[in-house]
Amino acid sequence: MTRPHRTTPGCLACRQTPEHSRLCPSTDEEAIWYLQHPLPGGQRDWTSAGIRYTGAPARRRAVRALMAATHWARMHDSPELPMSPGLLIKHILAELGSTSRRTARVGYTTDFLTTLDCTCDPWRCVHDYDSPTGEPSPEWLTGPGIDPDLLITVTLVAVEIRWAQIWQTYWFADAGGAVNLAIDSIPETSPPGISVACHRRWHDVCPGDTKPRPPDTARTPCPCPCHDTGTPS
Numbered sequence: 001m002t003r004p005h006r007t008t009p010g011c012l013a014c015r016q017t018p019e020h021s022r023l024c025p026s027t028d029e030e031a032i033w034y035l036q037h038p039l040p041g042g043q044r045d046w047t048s049a050g051i052r053y054t055g056a057p058a059r060r061r062a063v064r065a066l067m068a069a070t071h072w073a074r075m076h077d078s079p080e081l082p083m084s085p086g087l088l089i090k091h092i093l094a095e096l097g098s099t100s101r102r103t104a105r106v107g108y109t110t111d112f113l114t115t116l117d118c119t120c121d122p123w124r125c126v127h128d129y130d131s132p133t134g135e136p137s138p139e140w141l142t143g144p145g146i147d148p149d150l151l152i153t154v155t156l157v158a159v160e161i162r163w164a165q166i167w168q169t170y171w172f173a174d175a176g177g178a179v180n181l182a183i184d185s186i187p188e189t190s191p192p193g194i195s196v197a198c199h200r201r202w203h204d205v206c207p208g209d210t211k212p213r214p215p216d217t218a219r220t221p222c223p224c225p226c227h228d229t230g231t232p233s
């Protein structure tokens with residue numbers, strides 16, 4: 001049951017009603033994100049593609065709590081992953097194409113979040129505005145007027161890509177297919193000449209030096225600080 005509502009709710013991104021503001025990401029098919037939040041050392045982009053699951057504070061709180069419970073596996077020597085997230089991660093890596101070779105870690109949750117799979121325009125979902133205060137509240141899912149048949153559970157998977165000067169984590173909801181929810185970007189530059197292993201923080205598998213670049217013939221020591229003490233950090 002969807003309760004009738006008197007007015008069109010404001011857009012979750014631009015707050016306008018009934019139209020969108022000129023620069024609203026909902027009207028821009030190229031817009032990747034609708035909201036940015038700071039992270040320590042970087043930022044999180046909440047994607048337009050995932051707004052159905054993240055478009056209100058209560059929904060983002062639930063997603064953040066689940067993110068914090070992620071199990072991480074290093075993409076070194078084909079990590080063992082449980083079947084269900086494993087297949088989805090494999091699918092995502094295939095979609096990423098050559099970028100997937102930069103994967104440092106993959107993550108998955110065994111916990112799940114309960115969310116609402118309503119038929120609203122995701123930019124103007126009426127359900128988050130049905131709480132008594134008119135504001136999204138943490139109790140919105142259990143409030144009266146929420147049809148239990150609309151409740152679904154989703155787990156998360158994550159792919160962490162190590163670029164030359166930045167870490168990026170792509171978060172997906174496993175909702176009968178991968179839905180990108182957020183992209184975390186944290187700039188970090190490695191010392192020049194660092195090994196691939198140390199660049200990806202796989203310090204314990206770095207041999208301590210790297211293959212010479214022709215015409216050099218001697219292996220060059222890996223400049224990662226983890227080798228300074230002789231023990232991986």
Ligand SMILES: [Zn+2]
Nearest residue numbers: 011014020024
């Ligand atoms: Zn809008």
Ligand SMILES: [Zn+2]
Nearest residue numbers: 118120125127
């Ligand atoms: Zn809705």
Ligand SMILES: [Zn+2]
Nearest residue numbers: 198203224226
């Ligand atoms: Zn290192």
Ligand SMILES: [Zn+2]
Nearest residue numbers: 198206222224
């Ligand atoms: Zn190293």
